Amino acid sequence: MMGTIILIVGLLLAAAAGASVYRIVRGPSILDRMIASDMLVTTLILVLGAEMVWHEHTRTIPIMLVLALSAVFASMSVARYVSKDARPSQPLPEEGPR
Amino acid sequence: MTAEETLTVLAGICLLFGALLSLAAGVGLLRFPDALSRMHAATKPQILGLIFILLAIALSNNNWATVATLIPVLLFQMMTAPISAHMIGRAAYRAGKRTDKHLLVDELEEAIDAAQAEAARHNR
């Protein structure tokens, strides 16, 4: 029975990963791609977890940990890169009157 | 059914829920019209999905040392997800502003307009 569950879980996660790859390829903006790649990393963490349940071991927990921590750096650098372009023409309220 | 089998079945159910949430996130990523909405779909249900998968590992392993190392995984994800969500969301808002047909109310735009009008008055 566990085999069937793992098969279904694998298919669902593969579909989720496929959806994020589609969004990475199609965009349209760099932010959409970033969101999708962020989701791909999370899906990868879930796949690692499911594999550990399947084979009953805990050896890949450190990899999950590092992925959970480091996924944020990519988003931060892309967001900063995009915001830098957008800033000069669009002042925000807290920047106040010039 | 022995206790061990029950735990295995529970772990399997948790895995299924986690994978279903992940798939829903994928569908949302494909269907939602703008970057901000996709942000909601992609990252948030995944956190509950992660909780389910971690629960499944804890159930199938039932060992306190394992559970202790799983907690930081969830904590790191919960600490970093709002940061990336905020930064990407802010960049997406700035990039998509004024061309966005997917918003009903936009009170930030009103605030920016007011601030710009104020700035123009001061400059005169």
Added chain:
Amino acid sequence: MPEFSGRSVRRSWAHQIPLLLWLVVLWMLLWGSFSWLNLVTGAIIAVLVTRVFYLPPVLLSGRFNLRWALVFSAHFVYDLIKGSIIVAWTAIRPGAVPRSSVIAVPLRTRSDLIMTLTTIAISLVPGSLVVETDRVRSLLYVHALATDDEAAVEQARQIVLTVEARIIRAMGSKDDLKRLVENRRAA
């Protein structure tokens, strides 16, 4: 606001203690065992890390209400599950995807910490996301998914204010608490 009196150095040390404790606990969780060796190495590394990577001390209010902290945590878990299901359903149900809104929410707190915690709690719950903050005016600009009419917009605003109220009751300053009660009476 920080006070730069003669006692501020000692006070900032006292403020660091929760951070140090948390770092030691995290260290032990990472190793997966609560042993004396981990406690000692964790304490040494916590002190080293806080010395080398110095951050401005987080200003705690000095108030902590365990009951409201538990209320907040329980509601947070409930919101997380409910929000995830709603967003998942919004994604997979047939028909057009409803429009969203960006709403301004005036917070009652004047503390950076409470504002940050509220932002994190709001951003973790699916369906809402903080896109911009105005620290001077204590304003949060929240992007709320699937708010297709005025009633839904108002509801989203109320949810943010409720989350903020729970955090203030759990660990906000007396000042914030007073403002919260006055605000509620005025409404």
